[in-house]
Amino acid sequence: MFLGTTMIDPVILVHGGAGDIPEWRVPLKLHGVRKAARAGYNILSKVECSALDAVEAAVKIMEDDEAFNAGKGSVLTIKGTIEMDAIIMEGKNLNTGAVAGLSNVSNPVSVARLVMDSTPHIFLAGPGANAFAREKGVPYVPDDELITDFAREALDDFIHGKGEATSELGQESKHGTVGAVAIDRYGHLACATSTGGMTGKLPGRVGDTPLVGAGGYCDDAEGASSATGHGESIAKVCLCHHIIGLMQSGLDPKEATELALTNMKNRTGGTAGAITLSNKGQVGIHFNSKRMAWAYVRGGEVHSGINPDEDDIELL
């Protein structure tokens, strides 16, 4: 009887960051995005479920996986510190939670959710965000446990090759971000995005990730989108809000994602990628960086890829 209210086949679509991902990191990224998409879908396949819970669960998997620049594995500021940003949003009511400059937590996306669920605000940054996490009882994790050798080496490379750094925006270490979009059987959409930012960033730098409409946006009336790539470029064009706006004017998620990214590159010179779902469960995946790891689950299939025009299919 209850299943009679099912209107939509649930879908979860995740990304593990756009950039110039080196060959040896490819299998790690693909393994991670598939695992995250499966975990999110596991939630969506229950009768009691929400797209919001699914995107949070999927992003947490990638935050815990040091193959990604988010949570454990976050890249470092020019001072060698960790400052993580995250956002979560639900399409039903546009409720949003975001954090920036967070340290000493494993899962910034869950702190963003706490901002959404338990404050009158949508965004806390810096010491206020960290104090809020402590007050809410979020477990304290020494940053040393979050910092990987890969992140330390990336900062070393940045500092020693600094003259060229600004023209190497394609480097993975300047781009990684993780994100997820989902639609549940009730037709509700959600998105979440989480990142360590860019290697060598100034302390206090806020990228696109926690900005509503830039790093993520969703609205049940249209769709949901999550972005990754050169944060400043994504923010200047409000990439995800632009994608959702293009869908409102009639484009499908694939066309909207591609057009918004092309416009961004033309206006700013930056490269990025985005994943988009329509409120009918259609998928849009596009990137103008070299690579972007992604995976989605719909019906009994897990789709994934990391190079342009790839679409590997496994059974769930």
Place this chain on the structure above:
Amino acid sequence: MFLGTTMIDPVILVHGGAGDIPEWRVPLKLHGVRKAARAGYNILSKVECSALDAVEAAVKIMEDDEAFNAGKGSVLTIKGTIEMDAIIMEGKNLNTGAVAGLSNVSNPVSVARLVMDSTPHIFLAGPGANAFAREKGVPYVPDDELITDFAREALDDFIHGKGEATSELGQESKHGTVGAVAIDRYGHLACATSTGGMTGKLPGRVGDTPLVGAGGYCDDAEGASSATGHGESIAKVCLCHHIIGLMQSGLDPKEATELALTNMKNRTGGTAGAITLSNKGQVGIHFNSKRMAWAYVRGGEVHSGINPDEDDIELL
């Protein structure tokens, strides 16, 4: 000869915050917005000028005027501290600078401009933003010089009437923000917005003001917009980016501003106001709060108002 390149009559349009402004503050606000608009226009009327310089100058006037919730006169966090947010953006190349959680400076908008002009980033928050201001030689101002009796009383009222505070979003002390949009004779657009935020906010709270597309947006291809009102509601709908998007689909600035604000109120319940200029110099002013102080200068006339449907005209 040089004037032969003039293509557009320059216009500057400013606001001094939307909200339930008490009667005794009305003349102070009107005086302040007219003064700010005149100062911005003074820059636009020179041969060497830019819309960017004009919006910065106009916003600085209002930051220095304690009749407004920005710079001196900023409202206080629940801990009694000052945390100011600002953004500045130019429409030619979408360049943007923003700050959040700033203290000890008179003019946050100028720190935002420094972020734009002298870092690879577009947004610095918290201690990183404050350290950046110091490093750039921005004069240190004790917060005591920025905090007014009005701000202290507003926090007192918030704390003692706390049970009702969340339903009193119309109060001026929860809404104020200042902003400016301008077009120069070369057809370039700029916008800037600055605020102390909302009385009683949590430390670290970032409102709509410094978020690209929420508190401000501009693109020479369409227009420029600056918002004021309930920050969380403005951010959830990316109000200024939405307004510019509606202009791209054919609406004039007045229609676009009104439609986006109506949509925002329907989706979030919040009230706000916005000022918008098209790239032809057309003006759009709308608010669904009780009042919003605004003024603009075009040709020899200074227009201003604070109640719905008001349009007072003075000669320049």
